[in-house]
Amino acid sequence: MDRNLARVTALLALLGVPAGFAVTGGLGPVVLISALAAALAAMTLAVHRWPLAVLILILSTVSGWRAAHLIEAGWVWPASGALVALVLAGRLRIAAIASALMLAYGANWDTVVDPHPEGWVLAHLGGEALWVAAVLAGATAYRNTLRWRAEIAHRFDVETHRRRAEERVAIARDLHDVVSHTLAVVGVHLNVALDAFDSEPEEARASLRLAQEVRGRAMTDLKTLVGVLREGELPALDGLDRLFAQVREAGLEVSFNEFGDPVPVPAPVAAAVYRVVQESLTNTVRHAGAGRVTVTIRYAPDSVLVDVRDNGTGGTATDGHGIAGMRERVAALGGALTAGPDRAGFTVRASLPITE
Numbered sequence: 001m002d003r004n005l006a007r008v009t010a011l012l013a014l015l016g017v018p019a020g021f022a023v024t025g026g027l028g029p030v031v032l033i034s035a036l037a038a039a040l041a042a043m044t045l046a047v048h049r050w051p052l053a054v055l056i057l058i059l060s061t062v063s064g065w066r067a068a069h070l071i072e073a074g075w076v077w078p079a080s081g082a083l084v085a086l087v088l089a090g091r092l093r094i095a096a097i098a099s100a101l102m103l104a105y106g107a108n109w110d111t112v113v114d115p116h117p118e119g120w121v122l123a124h125l126g127g128e129a130l131w132v133a134a135v136l137a138g139a140t141a142y143r144n145t146l147r148w149r150a151e152i153a154h155r156f157d158v159e160t161h162r163r164r165a166e167e168r169v170a171i172a173r174d175l176h177d178v179v180s181h182t183l184a185v186v187g188v189h190l191n192v193a194l195d196a197f198d199s200e201p202e203e204a205r206a207s208l209r210l211a212q213e214v215r216g217r218a219m220t221d222l223k224t225l226v227g228v229l230r231e232g233e234l235p236a237l238d239g240l241d242r243l244f245a246q247v248r249e250a251g252l253e254v255s256f257n258e259f260g261d262p263v264p265v266p267a268p269v270a271a272a273v274y275r276v277v278q279e280s281l282t283n284t285v286r287h288a289g290a291g292r293v294t295v296t297i298r299y300a301p302d303s304v305l306v307d308v309r310d311n312g313t314g315g316t317a318t319d320g321h322g323i324a325g326m327r328e329r330v331a332a333l334g335g336a337l338t339a340g341p342d343r344a345g346f347t348v349r350a351s352l353p354i355t356e
Helices: 003-024 030-044 051-067 077-088 092-113 118-196 201-231 237-248 267-288 321-332
Strands: 253-259 292-300 303-310 336-341 346-353
Touching: 003 030, 003 077, 030 051, 030 077, 051 077, 051 092, 077 092, 077 118, 092 118, 118 201, 118 237, 118 267, 237 253, 237 267, 237 292, 267 292, 267 303, 267 321, 267 346, 321 336, 321 346
Parallel strands: 253 292
Antiparallel strands: 292 303, 303 346, 336 346
């Protein structure tokens, strides 16, 4: 449970405790209820660090107020935020046991120590039991969803690395073929030129020119292959659909928009756009807690703009390694990249010139 969720839980406690007492019929003097709500909200602020201790403290406070007849309803539900935090920390069993013990204590109190009508006890404790069960089930489902998304993101990273490794093997094979073929062809022409150097100088010159042409083509191929090796691979923009499909498997809703007339994009620029989208989506899946992300690409005659916007909590740091790597990649091509939170969530935007 992070601090943002702790703050939200504290706010809900501050507003929900008075409302809960009003609904359950335990609403006492406004000053006392407001003080209890403020105290429980203050305790909840520390729940992300000590969830079990906060749960025990809240339950003890509520039971003390019940024993002193300062409030007339509620045993477990005021500690809902602490229960959620405990479940998110992976301690569902402890949360369930603590709730059951508190409900048993409350049942004993309301039937033996401070007797109430049987229907009143059944309505209040039965309602609390149902509420606690719903809270524990909801928190468990949310935690399982987070773990599932983290697992999908991990598999996504593993699959990406595997494909890069396969691409490097293929590049190494192509590199070997280019080098061996080039050396063989150049060697043949050099031998012809050497044999014809004195008797047929024109043929020797022709062979040297052919060797030079083969060498030039080979150097171009080698530069391309070496550039691909440095990058791991040079993906094209038509590979974005496959990337979106992988991210959707993680439970993230992805929308893709294109504006302008698609223009031929040089391979390094296309690779940079792909990497910006890939890194942004990976960060969204792993850190942002978002449910929806929109990817937009705008084409202009001399530039391409990519915009990745999610509705998460801004979990991606603006100075993280992923953002820094994307910024360096874009800057190396003469472009610019910005990243940061906005009203809707978190946005990564990159603009790259289209130049050969």
